Amino acid sequence: MENTYNKIIEIDEAMKHFRDGMIIMFGGFGGIGTPPALIDGILDNGFKDLTLIGNDSGFPHIGIGKVVSQGRAKKMIASHIGSNPVAGQLMTDGKMEVEFSPQGILAERIRAGGVGIPAILSDIGLDNDIVTSNKQTCNLSGKKYLVETALTAEISIVFAKKADPYGNLIYDKSARNTNPLVAMAGDMTIAEVEEIVPLGSLDPDEIITPGVFVDYIVPSKGVNWKWAWE
Amino acid sequence: MGMGVEIRDRIAKRAAEEIKNGMIVNLGIGIPSLVPNHLPAGTNVMFHAENGITGMGPSPEKGKEDENLCNAGGFPVSVVKGASYCDSTIAFGMIRRGRVDMTILGSLQVSEKGDLANWIVPGKKVPGMGGAMELAQKARKVIVLMNQTDKYGNSKIVNECSLPLTSARCVDMIITEMAVFQITNHGLTLTELFAPHSIHAVRAKTGCGFTIAGNVRVIN
Numbered sequence: 001m002e003n004t005y006n007k008i009i010e011i012d013e014a015m016k017h018f019r020d021g022m023i024i025m026f027g028g029f030g031g032i033g034t035p036p037a038l039i040d041g042i043l044d045n046g047f048k049d050l051t052l053i054g055n056d057s058g059f060p061h062i063g064i065g066k067v068v069s070q071g072r073a074k075k076m077i078a079s080h081i082g083s084n085p086v087a088g089q090l091m092t093d094g095k096m097e098v099e100f101s102p103q104g105i106l107a108e109r110i111r112a113g114g115v116g117i118p119a120i121l122s123d124i125g126l127d128n129d130i131v132t133s134n135k136q137t138c139n140l141s142g143k144k145y146l147v148e149t150a151l152t153a154e155i156s157i158v159f160a161k162k163a164d165p166y167g168n169l170i171y172d173k174s175a176r177n178t179n180p181l182v183a184m185a186g187d188m189t190i191a192e193v194e195e196i197v198p199l200g201s202l203d204p205d206e207i208i209t210p211g212v213f214v215d216y217i218v219p220s221k222g223v224n225w226k227w228a229w230e
Numbered sequence: 231m232g233m234g235v236e237i238r239d240r241i242a243k244r245a246a247e248e249i250k251n252g253m254i255v256n257l258g259i260g261i262p263s264l265v266p267n268h269l270p271a272g273t274n275v276m277f278h279a280e281n282g283i284t285g286m287g288p289s290p291e292k293g294k295e296d297e298n299l300c301n302a303g304g305f306p307v308s309v310v311k312g313a314s315y316c317d318s319t320i321a322f323g324m325i326r327r328g329r330v331d332m333t334i335l336g337s338l339q340v341s342e343k344g345d346l347a348n349w350i351v352p353g354k355k356v357p358g359m360g361g362a363m364e365l366a367q368k369a370r371k372v373i374v375l376m377n378q379t380d381k382y383g384n385s386k387i388v389n390e391c392s393l394p395l396t397s398a399r400c401v402d403m404i405i406t407e408m409a410v411f412q413i414t415n416h417g418l419t420l421t422e423l424f425a426p427h428s429i430h431a432v433r434a435k436t437g438c439g440f441t442i443a444g445n446v447r448v449i450n
Contacts, residue, residue, distance in 0.1 A: 029281040029318065030304030032297065055318065056358075059304070082357025083304065091356070103280060103361035104322025111319050124326070125363045127398050161298075173315055175298035177281045180317045208317075227297060229305050 001196050004165045008217045014190050015041045017155060017216075021074075022047070025110065025153035025186055026054040027179035030083060031063030033171070035159035035192035036223050039066055048072045053110070053151055055103065055178050056080040057087035062225045071095060077151065079103035083228075100130060105148055107181055112150035114184025114213070121145035156186025159220070160209070163193040164200070167214030168207045176208065183209045190216045233261075233377060237407045240424060241375050243268040244405050244449060245334050248373060254278050254324070256365055258335030259303055261375045265334055276312070278330055280361040282321045285313025302361070322361065326368045333369035335362070337376050337401075339391045342438040344401040344413040346374065347393035359396065366397035378406040378435045385437030387411070387418070408432050410449075411440065422447040 001008065018024075024042075028034030034054075042050075043066060052073045057080075058065030067073060069086040075097040081087040090096035101109065102124045112120050121138065123145055125131030136147040158179040161172035169191055171179055183189050191214050238261050246268035249255055256278045257263055266288065269275065277286040280302040287308035290296070295306035324330055337348040346366050349359045366372055379385055387404060404411040409432045410422035418440040420432060425448055433440075 029302065030300065032281070032300050032304060056360075062304075078358060080358035080360040082355075082360070088356070098358075100358045102359055102363045104318065104325065104364045107318040107322060124367060125359070125397075128359075128363065128395060130394070131359075131363070171315075172298040173296065174279070174281050174283050174300055176315055176317055178318045181319060223297060227304075229295065 001198065002165060004199060005167070007167050007215065008165060008196060008219075011037050011041050011218055014038065014216055014218050015045050017188060017190070018042060018045065018047050020047055021049040022155060023051040023053065023153045025151070025156045025182050026052065026064050027158040027177065027182040028058070028063050029055050029174070029177035031058040031065065031225070031227075033159050033175035033177050033179050034058065034063035035157050035220065036225065037218060037220050038157045038190060038192050039064065040224070042067055042072070043070060049074045051075040051077070053077045053153055054182065055106065057084040059083050059228055060086045062227065066225070068096070075099070077101060077106070079106045101148070102131060107178055109148050109151045110178065110181045110185045113152035114181055117150055119147050119149045122148045152185050152187065154187050156182045156189040158183045158189065158191050160191050160193045162195045162197055162202065163191055163214070163217045164197055164202050164211070165217070166199060167191060167211030167217055168202055169193070169209040169211070169214060170202065170206055171208055180209050184213045188215045189213055190218060192218045192220045194220050194222065233407060238264060239268070241405050241407060244410060244422075245373055245375055248332065248371070248403070249273065249275055251275070253331040254284065254329060256280070256325070256330050256333040256369060258333070260336045262334040262336065278321070278324060279307075280318065280321050282316045282318055283307070283309065283313065284316070284324070285310045322364055325361070325364050328368065328370055330365070330369045332371045332373065333365040334373045334375060335365065337374045337386065339386050339388055339393050340374050340376070340401050340404055341388055341391050342413070342418040342440070344399045345391050346372070346396045346401050347391040349396045350394045352394065362396050366400045371403070372401045373403045373405065374401050375405050378408045378432070385435055388437040408435065417441065419443050420446065422449055425450045
């Protein structure tokens with residue numbers, strides 16, 4: 001494959017951009033759509049004290065759950081950790097801070113970060129202390145709203161079905177989930193992809209994430225964990 | 231929750247009656263996931279999943295699962311004709327914009343005013359709210375399927391929820407193994423009974439008062 005934009009790199013090269021204490025945003029929902037090779041790269045290279053931002057904490061051996069289970073995260077911003085008991089235990093033991101955000105609002109905060117909007121106004125969870133704590137409110141046309149701040153990350157990692165050398169991405173079915181949002185919100189975005197196809201072979205009409213948002217492309221060997229239903 | 235398959239199916243079957251042709255419906259885990267089994271053939275309904283599917287179909291046969299086609303709980307599903315995929319913001323946009331006609335979910339407690347508490351057991355489990363707040367607050371109709379009592383025999387229908395709220399004043403209907411309740415601005419009303427339970431028996435297992443509809447249907 002012609003590497004016209006020098007975006008296609010191997011996993012080892014990609015890992016040079018990571019370091020301890022980093023804020024990493026990950027795509028995926030219950031592990032589906034989370035990039036397996038990049039997750040393993042983070043584990044193999046021993047990165048720790050990470051702040052992880054994403055929908056959920058996966059399952060103990062699936063998706064971002066692998067990183068969480070090994071105690072590599074000092075903080076998580078997520079909407080749900082119920083499918084990963086290890087995450088719950090780390091939170092209870094005070095070994096990992098967890099900040100919960102309602103699922104759709106979390107996705108929207110990530111999107112806001114990705115499109116250069118500083119915050120959004122939300123009426124979700126206005127009567128809930130956990131949601132409202134440490135947040136500003138504002139009145140607009142006589143109604144009260146929460147100011148939900150945008151989220152960005154130093155590195156975003158996403159999983160896509162196909163990329164061309166410019167980094168244009170398409171996703172596979174429900175594995176799209178938070179990936180297109182996360183892809184926009186990283187200072188640097190690395191996409192792990194199942195297939196790299198020549199420039200011009202993706203129909204511009206079908207591209208979900210324009211390559212503008214993608215800095216590097218890493219070829220994937222596919223998912224290497226056993227799903228909860230298997 | 232120690233509820234027999236037959237009883238779970240009876241609750242699910244009653245909930246299925248609420249689904250009308252053309253609706254967009256979001257189902258929670260547990261008993262709500264049984265509801266599609268009880269829809270009359272030919273009902274055109276789009277089941278919505280928070281991860282970005284509109285038009286979910288049944289679980290595929292063993293061996294035909296697609297790891298990239300799963301519901302919000304991470305388990306394999308299929309799609310029906312006319313289905314679409316979208317990202318999570320769009321999926322939640324459908325909810326917040328009022329395009330999801332109904333959500334059917336489980337709960338730990340519901341108050342007589344329709345307050346929903348289904349996301350935290352303090353000191354025990356703090357799994358996070360996931361999409362429950364948005365669904366409870368913004369789906370056009372919220373139906374709760376749950377046991378009349380918890381495992382200690384305490385009523386799950388109460389004056390005031392003792393557990394943290396998912397959302398206040400959002401539940402429209404409760405279906406338990408004993409009865410069906412409607413919640414309106416006028417409070418809690420028993421509208422249907424599952425045989426052989428009596429109104430007296432329901433009262434004994436309900437933690438708050440309720441009015442009785444003029445014409446109580448008995449479901450055999």
